[in-house]
Amino acid sequence: MADLTAPPRESFRLSQLLYDARYRSLTIQVVAAILIMLLLVELVNNTVTNLAALGKDIDFGFLGTTAGYDINQQIIPFSSQDTHARAALVGILNTLLVAVLGCILATVIGVLAGVLRLSKNWLVARIMTVYVEAMRNTPLLIWIYIVFAVMTEATPLPRDFREGGSSSMIFWDSVAITNRGVYLPAPVWGAGSGIVVAIFLLSIAAIFVLRSYARKKQEQTGQQLPVLWMSLGLLIVPALLAFFVMGRPITLQYPELGGFNFEGGIQVRNSFIALWLALSLYTSAFIAEIVRSGILAVSKGQTEAAFALGIQPNRTMQLIILPQALRVIIPPLISQYLNLTKNSSLAIAVGYMDVRSTLGGITINQTGRELEGMLLLGLFYLITSLIISSLMNVYNSSVKLKER
């Protein structure tokens, strides 16, 4: 038996930095780091020189100064005397409002279109195909312009709603669709309305408790409670009772025609409706495709296996197909939500006051702080998408197939 000799100890040679795979990656990274540093130095150097030449500095103090402009849609109170920071906040809330409502509507339409596209009914499936292809193959901007044109050009003037005019309000005289926006009844919160709202919130909490109780009971005894009916009852009955017991504290203020325009109620601006509808319709086409491919991705054997076990069709859908389809559907769905949120910056096309028009638009124009303004704007979008995508990662890892 030969002695085990230690492998010859190679002394380090400089050429190993280039030709030895162990060291080469280090060399490449050092070179890359130097190049990147040079690029950064060049960029910063240029920026500093250019700013100095213009007599500017980098200063975020402008956020604390008076904005001096009005915002036509405010979720929180805002006047032109408030600061630029508050204007940015109003814009952020407007962006989030249209994004959240858009996601909800897009999901509803998208799921419907996706399921109907798989329908056995040839005509319905074809209609949905046409819808999806038309939406997916034309720019979103056109749809925003089209919906805006519909809202402003094809709707009646407020004066047409006068006695004997050509238009009338819909939904029992409560909603008016005019070329200046849609007027909805506004709730008026009277004394005691807080109790009604509190009871409503409590019953929502009770529904969650009920559901977990029902699940526990089914696991222990096999008995199934009629959860759906009980939840619906819980949702409606206590709040309705409280509403009448408290003497109907919440009333509706209907919009009424006064002078040249509607007064009272809530005015939903055309810019908001155009952006909201166009974003939802456009995104729903993508969601429809995601839903369709998600359902198709669950193999037919799963359905057949469930039927073989004697599970009813609707419970098969609920217990077997949907959980598996959702695993495929949710990640791209969330990235569509992300796209919708980012696409809401197209508000510029219709003059909706989102964060890009307040912080990234008027504020920049008034203060001349384009570098800082765009930086903050970019950061807002970046943080929003990072939050949403990290939520998606959490979800993904929770539903991932646990394979060994």
Place this chain on the structure above:
Amino acid sequence: MSETHAHSAAFVRTAILPPAAPPPGQTGVLRWMRENLFSSIPNALLTLLALYFVYTILAAILPWTLNGIWDAGSLTECRAIRDERGLSTAACWAVINERWLQLLFGFYPIDAPLLARLFYADELAAAGGMDAVFGPGSNATARIEFVGTMRAELGNALVFFFGYWRPLLALALLVVAVAPVLYNNLPRGMLIFSLIYPFLAVFLLWGGSIWGPISVALGLALSLYILKYAGARFGGLLGGLAMIVTLLCFFFNPLSLLGISGLFPLLPHVSGLLGTILPFGLPAITSDDFGGFMLAIIIGTSGIVLSLPLGIVLALGRQSSMPLIKWVCVTFIEVIRGVPLIVWLFTASLLLNYFLPPGTNFDLLLRVIIMVTLFASAYLAEVVRGGLAALPKGQYEAADSLGLDYWKSMRLIVLPQALKISIPGIVNTFIGLFKDTTLVVFIGLRDPLGLTNAIRATGEWNGIYWELYVFVALLFFVFCFFMSRYSMYLERKLATDRR
């Protein structure tokens, strides 16, 4: 046996009966309708509802479209004609008839001298000949008036084919250049033209001296040659560095930090030298004049062509085992993807000058193309990363065990398979990029949607919406639909797994 049987039985049929016709409800249209439209009561209700829906839509759209008025000078004339004919609704297609050239080309100047020489020779002679109208020192007002009357008299079709021959030729050659890439049964030699095409297109569209694009091509070719030569001689890393240095010297000024200018970049010296030896060129057209659907095609095509390689490199970088490279790529991808394109476009138009050396001011269109390319490449990187991740690990290991180096294993084994998997995503990104070119309207470029606003701003067409939107939407639809169909074709063609 059968004969015995035939004798013993009273009756045996010797000929096969022709098959009986199926019951009437089980064939042809009836059966199809029963299966596909009326299989159950809810289904039948759904069908009726859908029929009603389709009827409502068509009843609203069809009369409007088909009654359309093609010949009118303004919207008021259109309405007058409509009322004269007693129609309740009618599209005013006249606006398209009159303005389609503008929607396609924006304010891109026509080749008026060519048109005049070919079709308007008599009037040109009457106006004093070529030099008097178009020559240097000629009266600009008279020229504009002459061109205006000529356009009106020659009609849009002639102006389209001969006035806009440069963008048209560029588009036709684009088809030739793209064809061998799209369909691999075409002769491979055509790929050489595909490589030349970008420079040719720049020359045709922007005009100027032909030596500008040729010098850029020379610079790129030189850098690639150096990469290859130095790479073979001194190893890939040094070769790459040599290429970067060559590119810097040719296109940028690496000594700008030291305050030395004049020697670098080499590009203007080369093109200037070549231009003095053999001057040849077309009338130069600035990017400000570009517009219309042509602009969407230019931005879209260059974005697509440039973003694919960049996206692949970013995806590979994100998969890299080198932490620095990986984190640079991750940061780049996430930052670009996290912010909407419109913010990037505003950055390009408002802020880019801050980051460039003082005094640089380059073309807005070029800035937009760069931004769109970077934007699309980040999305492509994620798509390609999905393809790379979907590839079984055995493929990577097999490539390694064959002794292929990194680039060879990527080029020959990994990328062909990964890209095949990611075709749908890649094409979707391209379609998205093409649609997003409409956003340039917000930073002042004249894309088709911006031009619809410009047309509406004129007195004749004030208040016209749908016709213009339908036209622009159809243009985009045709291109995007072709792209999505092509991706389906490609998927089918490349499907090597048996199903």
